[in-house]
Amino acid sequence: MSVLVLESSHFPSDTLSTHFFRGDGLVRGLAEIGALEQALDTGAPRLTREYFYLGGQPEPDVNPPQEPGEVGFCLSVRRETLDALVADRVAALPGVDFRTGTKAVDLLRQDGAVAGVRDATGQVHTAPVTVGADGRRSSVARWVDAGVEQCHSAARVMYYRYFAGWTGPDGGPIDGPEFSLNGNELAYVFPSDRGTACVALTVPLEHDNEGAAATPEFFLSRLEEHRGLWPRIEAAEPLGKIFIGPPQDSVIRQAAGPGWALVGDAGTYQDPWTGFGMDTAARQAEALAEVVTSDPSDWNDAYATARDGVTLDRFTMTVTIAPDLRRMLG
Numbered sequence: 378m379s380v381l382v383l384e385s386s387h388f389p390s391d392t393l394s395t396h397f398f399r400g401d402g403l404v405r406g407l408a409e410i411g412a413l414e415q416a417l418d419t420g421a422p423r424l425t426r427e428y429f430y431l432g433g434q435p436e437p438d439v440n441p442p443q444e445p446g447e448v449g450f451c452l453s454v455r456r457e458t459l460d461a462l463v464a465d466r467v468a469a470l471p472g473v474d475f476r477t478g479t480k481a482v483d484l485l486r487q488d489g490a491v492a493g494v495r496d497a498t499g500q501v502h503t504a505p506v507t508v509g510a511d512g513r514r515s516s517v518a519r520w521v522d523a524g525v526e527q528c529h530s531a532a533r534v535m536y537y538r539y540f541a542g543w544t545g546p547d548g549g550p551i552d553g554p555e556f557s558l559n560g561n562e563l564a565y566v567f568p569s570d571r572g573t574a575c576v577a578l579t580v581p582l583e584h585d586n587e588g589a590a591a592t593p594e595f596f597l598s599r600l601e602e603h604r605g606l607w608p609r610i611e612a613a614e615p616l617g618k619i620f621i622g623p624p625q626d627s628v629i630r631q632a633a634g635p636g637w638a639l640v641g642d643a644g645t646y647q648d649p650w651t652g653f654g655m656d657t658a659a660r661q662a663e664a665l666a667e668v669v670t671s672d673p674s675d676w677n678d679a680y681a682t683a684r685d686g687v688t689l690d691r692f693t694m695t696v697t698i699a700p701d702l703r704r705m706l707g
């Protein structure tokens with residue numbers, strides 16, 4: 378099949394997101410499109426284990442990596458780095474026409490089905506399948522009026538900042554993400570590309586007061602309670618500003634309709650505390666490619682089933698535990 382990708386941004390381009398992903402999710406997706414070596418060339422360490430600190434304790438439990446798949450490791454690559462290398466690789470694939478700086482502004486319709494898009498220059502692009510992979514505020518979802526199948530009220534806020542000079546637990550190797558659960562707050566460290574570490578914190582909604590809590594003092598005062606991480610955070614060099622992921626409802630929309638499908642956040646957006654969004658987007662893309670190529674004339678229901686199959690368990694876990702992370706302890 379030939380694929381036309383319309384992307385409104387130019388790369389490199391950052392997006393509001395931490396970027397931990399798993400072997401059996403986006404790491405596999407990168408391997409499939411031949412971009413895994415480039416991702417590793419950025420210096421992002423193979424995350425072959427993980428460290429979990431409970432109740433602010435200074436010593437971690439050491440666990441295997443989450444959903445390691447065949448490759449056996451997870452990764453964390455900053456989006457500015459990752460999105461650019463994925464875009465380059467996809468643009469080089471046979472049958473792909475990748476156009477950046479090109480915004481879709483409207484749908485084409487024929488006989489009650491979506492038949493392509495119009496871009497901001499007025500050019501029309503016809504296609505038997507139009508995929509809305511245009512993120513949480515998806516225009517495609519709005520234009521097709523995709524039904525909302527689930528909506529769960531926002532429960533949390535996430536803060537994150539980059540640091541240089543991160544060191545592993547006890548001065549050991551940097552070979553895993555670190556998670557520290559203290560009450561209803563979870564702190565994360567994702568060792569990432571080019572020697573950076575992404576330090577994040579998710580707090581319940583009551584801490585969000587229109588961004589006033591998003592000061593370095595607030596972020597650092599909460600992290601101070603995570604004793605397994607704090608001495609190393611204090612010793613590391615902060616890079617740039619603190620980012621805030623504001624509270625957002627978790628939503629599942631109808632997966633597909635005549636001539637259209639939604640992939641990634643466009644169709645399923647979940648609170649980022651579990652960091653499942655990028656893996657889910659990759660799995661949904663695989664699922665859609667499989668059903669469309671196996672029967673190009675009749676794939677809607679098959680995609681809806683396949684999409685839910687690779688999405689619902691993790692989505693349900695995410696939204697069920699989100700109001701109080703102590704629930705993850707059973």
Ligand SMILES: Cc1cc2nc3c(=O)[nH]c(=O)nc-3n(C[C@H](O)[C@H](O)[C@H](O)COP(=O)(O)OP(=O)(O)OC[C@H]3O[C@@H](n4cnc5c(N)ncnc54)[C@H](O)[C@@H]3O)c2cc1C
Binds near residue numbers: 383386535
């Ligand atoms: C604070 C925070 C932390 C997170 N942490 C993690 C994490 O650690 N791990 C993880 O897996 N996930 C995480 N996520 C979730 C993750 O960011 C998303 O699930 C993921 O980016 C979804 O990918 P997507 O391709 O569906 O959408 P996006 O990444 O939003 O991409 C959509 C693309 O569509 C383009 N676009 C939009 N409209 C148009 C248009 N009209 N025409 C052309 N192009 C258009 C945009 O420019 C963009 O490039 C986090 C999210 C947040 C907010």
